[in-house]
Amino acid sequence: MLSGKHLEKRYPWKRWVHSSGAISAVRNVSLRIRAGETIGLVGESGSGKSTLGRCLAGLEKPSAGSVFYGDLEIYSLSRREARFMRRRIQYIHQDPVDALNPYRTIGQSIAEPLWYFGVKNHADRRAAAARLLEMVELPTTYLDKYPLELSRGQCQRVNIARALIVEPEIIICDEVISALDVSTGVQILQLLKELQQQNGYGYLFISHDLSRVIQISDWIAVMYMGEIVEFAPAENFHETALHPYAQVLIEAVPRLIPGESIEALSSSTFETPQSQLTDVEGCPFHPRCPLATKRCREQKPVLRAVGAHRVMCHFVEP
């Protein structure tokens, strides 16, 4: 189990002698990923979802708060312990081709992590890589191919194999299907699901595409301006979502109904989020919210339980 407690991440910036500050990419977020469970993390670009993923994966030290793997705080481990931790938490990147070294064969790329974890025998590593290739449904003849000889979908399978070779418990998938064709993406998701059923991995699935996330997750976390504004069961989330921002994300999914007048949808909510350089007073979503009132502008709502959901909005009554 991996859990982040009260995570904050600020990136300081400085433009001139007098002007400096910090961008808060993640603000007071707590999130728990259990083995065998998928949490879908959705939000627009700039909402801090990747930063949160990187903090949880041990790749980026949060400015405040702590991340626990079991009962180990991962940012205060000794090097030896950290090495063990890294084996248990893996990260898969968005662009499948960029994530692979073009000068290394597929077999070398998949097997490299094993070297760092003590498997120094070449034949053993190669055998393990071959086994993993079978697991991600690629022929073992691919061991000696180079990334450029493979399609994007096949490269993503290689990335998955590389993440799995160290036998992790938690895998953070950062927009893993955004760079793929629709049906290739579906195949990758199917593969991830099957592997989860076989081996009980816990996934944090980061994406801006709510429709796919609902289909594969157990829980949905909606992120806006560095905060989780709604956390809820994924089942029928498109009908049960409570936070106005979650509803905006649902409305934005293109429907397959011809002629359905998209112009009828409310307008200001589809604009880009406001700057993160300045802190917004009150509810972070109020400048775009169709329901915003004086109270929203002045008082910041807190995350509270409403049924099975947890929502950060003044308007949702338990």
Place this chain on the structure above:
Amino acid sequence: MQRRLLDVQGLNVSFPSGQETTVAVKDVNLQMQPGETLAIVGESGSGKSTLALSILKLTHKPSSVQALRMMFDGTDLLHLPERGMQKLRGKDISMVFQDPKTAFHPMMPLGKQLLEALPQGRRREKRQRALEMLSRVGLPDAERQMHAYPHTLSGGMLQRVMIAMALLNQPKLLIADEPTTALDVTVQAGIIRLFARLKRQFQMGMLFISHDLGVVAQLADNVAVMRQGQIVEYGSVERILQHPVHPYTRHLLQMAPRLGGTLPMIGGR
């Protein structure tokens, strides 16, 4: 009968590479009426972008574009010399590209780039027209953005600037190559709404290339489904979405993201 805006028959585009030749577009026929939106749908490598570029005769060299007929609004594009094509591009036919962040010159203010699309006229008038167009595409603070550099705008805002640039000369045909793919879902929804409004206001024909049937459903009048360089199904958007005939169209429809339900199944799993 009304004159066709675009009439392409027997279009073949191929790229020679070494001993072999790769055929990217095979025997494609397309007709568009003025004001019509035709969507070309297909996965990557299906030849949909090459098809669009070949209409502008902008395919990468060495390539060979052959057709029985390629007429645009009464002009024969096949036999039009390069000079004539240059006059058409950006004026009668203009294009919006997929990634707004790489389509602009990174070190030139947006206003200057916009005005390049208007070769004739006085500077003050050109500026006025550009400003007007920027506000029509919903860009706030247009006056200030004219002096801004591309990196200071978000992807959605830059895409609006690119659309404004494409529309400055009131083209008869707008080619949009995956204009929302690089954008967030919410921003995409905004841009789709903008396209829907503009196509009504300007009465222009639109060739809309996308891999996402959901985006197409809301904008297109007709849809051409492409696979491996060929059009496998062609029809009105209602017919394609509600009564698809070709198995590949059905497959695409089944794979398209939609709210609710479970992950679609491939390969009888």
